Amino acid sequence: MAKRIQEPAREIDVIHETDVLVIGSGPGGLPAALAAARAGVEVTLVERFGCFGGNLTVVGVEGMHWYRHEETVESNGIAREFEDRAKEMGAAVPESQSLSYEIDSEGFKLVADKMVADEPNIRPMLHRQFVAPIMEGNGIIGIITESKAGREAILAKRVIDATGDADVIDRAGAPTYKTPLEKMMAASVMFHVAGVDKQKFMDGIKNDPQTYADWGGGGEWNIETTGKEDEMFSPFLKKPFEQAIKDGLIPPHLSTIAGTWGAVHDTGELTYMNLIHMDDCDGTDPDSLTKYEIEGRRQSMLAIEALRRYTPGCEGIRLRNFGMSLGVRDTRKVDCEYNMTSHDVREQARFEDSVGIFPEFIDGYGILILPTTGRYFQIPYRNLLPKKVENLLVAGRATGGDRDSHAATRNMACCAVTGQAAGIAAALSIKQQNKALADIDPLLIQTELERQGGRHH
Template identity: 60%
Template sequence: MIESITEATRQTPIVHKTQVLVVGSGPGGLAAAIASSRAGIETTLLERYGCFGGNLTQVGVEGFAWYRHEKTIDSEGIGIEFEERAKSMDFASPEPQSISHAIDGEGFKYVADVLVQEAKITPMLHRTMVSPIVEEGAIRGVIVESKAGREAVLAEVVIDATGDADVACRAGAKVHKTPTEEMMAASVMFSMTGVDKTRFMENVKNNPHTYQDWCGPDWSMKTSGKEDKLFSPYLKRPFEEAIKQGLIPSNLNTITGTWGAITDQGDLSYLNLVHLAGLDATNPDDLTKGEIEGRYQAIQAIKALKKFNPGCENAKAPKLWNDHRHKRH
């Protein structure tokens, strides 16, 4: 039997009223807020962290348009504005597998601030949505919590841009949640500094990979085959060698994946190599397990790269991020 408590009735102060409230400021939420405000609608953007950008700034998913090649038909819109503004403000560098640019996640925090201010959006950072306010079957705002306590934000229209249908789900809307065993694996991304770019890229040239290399026991993909021979920034050999020589445990044979932009200064800003299956990212206990195990595996991956990937011998990893793609919608 699950024990429970009954919370006391309380008065919650209304701290803000707006026409449109966007909850969640990842690329989708940020674009929605900008579009709304540009249409002349009073718009507020609510974010639980201290910066806008979602996975771009919190996780370092920098390959905003990695799919773009010379004949790609791109939807563009506000999304490409993010890339162009980051480029113009020197917060982007060439993405290795496409003709797009990788966006500097740290720099994009500032880019997002500028975009929000230019659009005259009301920013509300450091507030976590904990409950929707539902009246007569319609969502009229949300309850938030922060260091200031519990507050209410009212709106004529609420846009759920949480990525996990948090507002809709808690309002009682029907949502779909993939069974845990079928969810995509969570990823722990990290970056490295102090990489010898010349030696790193020489190794890439001497040991090229294509998208075809993603087929096998580790990954599956469905394509028409036209992409199979395209270059892919894929990493696997260092981890196979590390296991073979006993540097890292043999059960870590799932460590493999992709790398992103590398700067002339030796910053390898995006390494997506650690993948944790069997985690439900709406379960905080699973998240806790994933954070701890993910950091452990990332450190093992770094050991393998320093030992077996040319150019990484003296590198360090300043940042580790956890990313969960597949939850509910």
């Protein structure tokens, strides 16, 4: 039996009170904070790292809209604004496989800073880690944080969990669930390299272009498609690593080293190297995260050496940087008032309480469906409402749903859709004499979403 200690009771300073408190500033949390502020309430944005952006900045996932093609129906709203603002500030370049832009993970830190600073209703709080909810009956009324300043309390009328792992919701006692570890999507260490001969590299790509039909190599890269994706270009790299295994450079059990690159720059940088995929990583277990952070960096260096030896234009490459943290695709999900289904995301679901749309883009668990035909699904407001706890909403990766639906809603642009909707709902509930979140008229959310440039139908 594990040894235990008794933590002494103590008083904690309440350092701030706010209308809407958002925990996590990634693709779900940042839009939630922006949307709530634009809807006219005071917002506090709590983030454990030293920058906003989550996966975009901390992990280095630069392809937010890589699914976009001519017939893609877009969500618009803050999801699109991220890309537009990044382009305006010189933090985006054309993406190689779509009609989108790759968002520079370092440059977007400045973009996010500017977007937050432009909203006088937002109080940013970086370098504060959520540790516990503050409850009053079955309602959440704030959180406790830890930081260099010690333990502090923040009180709020409404709380939005945008941690990606449902940390707040789980500790508040609302029901959550997890995919079994052996079936979870793989975790990844992202990295960027420098020293690429761009012309030579691109000539090599043109001489041996890869398509989505070439995906394979184990793990996340063994995929089901609808067939329409099979002849489309993909910036996929597998052959260098197959050769490295044949030559003994990479051990045979690491056949999972394969994947995509994001953009090659005139400066010789090759960015968003999505090559390392590790099964059995539990993103809610710090020991597991420790193990796979270290293992991911080790595998990255094997991948770089293979590229150096077997890929034209990469003879002189070197590591530029790793993402600040491991990229996690799959942990807790919230048991919401409505949980999305495979049928919803594959068959263009429609809901009267829709608070956002997302194109038919499904990527995960061995499935790849790209939105090339104008198909899309709606997301209901009930999908943001956890059960059993009041004053609390979920935004981003942890919204409720089955396996296939998670492969759609986990994507960063969809996280922005649920984040914007959650921020609007939280703000409106306060402005309507503190009406319960479950009682908000979805039509009011839809009206404000339209005003903010988003789509719900």
